[in-house]
Amino acid sequence: MILTEPLLEVRDLEVTFGHIQALRGASLTVGKHEIVGLVGDNGAGKSTLVKAISGVRPADSGQIYVEGAPATLGSPAASRDLGIEVVYQDLALASHLDSVENLFLGRQLRRGGVLRALGFVDRAEMRRVATETFVTLKMTVKDLSTPVGDLSGGQRQAVAVARAAHWAERLIIMDEPTAALGPVQTEQVGKMIRRVREHGLSVLVVSHDLPQVLDICDRVVVFRHGLAVASVASGDIGVRDLVDLMSGAEAADEEEL
Numbered sequence: 001m002i003l004t005e006p007l008l009e010v011r012d013l014e015v016t017f018g019h020i021q022a023l024r025g026a027s028l029t030v031g032k033h034e035i036v037g038l039v040g041d042n043g044a045g046k047s048t049l050v051k052a053i054s055g056v057r058p059a060d061s062g063q064i065y066v067e068g069a070p071a072t073l074g075s076p077a078a079s080r081d082l083g084i085e086v087v088y089q090d091l092a093l094a095s096h097l098d099s100v101e102n103l104f105l106g107r108q109l110r111r112g113g114v115l116r117a118l119g120f121v122d123r124a125e126m127r128r129v130a131t132e133t134f135v136t137l138k139m140t141v142k143d144l145s146t147p148v149g150d151l152s153g154g155q156r157q158a159v160a161v162a163r164a165a166h167w168a169e170r171l172i173i174m175d176e177p178t179a180a181l182g183p184v185q186t187e188q189v190g191k192m193i194r195r196v197r198e199h200g201l202s203v204l205v206v207s208h209d210l211p212q213v214l215d216i217c218d219r220v221v222v223f224r225h226g227l228a229v230a231s232v233a234s235g236d237i238g239v240r241d242l243v244d245l246m247s248g249a250e251a252a253d254e255e256e257l
Helices: 046-054 076-081 099-103 113-117 123-136 153-167 183-198 210-216 239-247 249-256
Strands: 006-017 020-031 035-039 061-066 069-071 084-087 171-175 202-206 219-224 227-233
Touching (some): 020 035, 020 061, 020 202, 035 210, 084 153, 099 153, 123 153, 153 183, 183 202, 183 210, 210 239, 219 239
Parallel strands (some): 084 171
Antiparallel strands (some): 219 227
């Protein structure tokens, strides 16, 4: 069930590591302005799919389409050029740098004129843009000048999400966004994801937190043994049903019948 016009289409991806086939013809679609949850047991192929979409480990075969056009995602840079950003579980933040520097990590704004040629960074403009980004997304960081290593887990997650939202033009992939967070911070992350969608982006949420996936996502795709075995609207399924799909229990029940 696709709720909106397709933004990302993954068709028949295959990825093999030695004798292990991590993806066995996996397919998935994310619609424009849609939040899609991707669930499955460990080893189901979720991380491999994320690596293929983000260009970290291109697929051996299959095709990826972005807004209907074939996409060659042979590197992370190629994925970013198509407006796709990833928030990894470890957040990929530089703990000794502040929120502003992390927002522009590897993409610093340069001063104009001669100073640009000399490599001078425009710190004032970076701080202005960072402040505007946090305000627009309604994300609160206690002090933009504080090293992110001194921030709470929820605030570090906010910095990572804000960075992805600032640079993404089409899609943000979030890999286990609440794995190390408590209930209050988990709820805050859910609100952040909804706000990202409100600002015109699609979101693919990879998570083991099934209740949260059902709460914040429009649709859930279930992976098992390197394949998508189900795609269902969140309101049409419960946690127990998702667990059965992930484990293959529903297939076993059908065989018994």
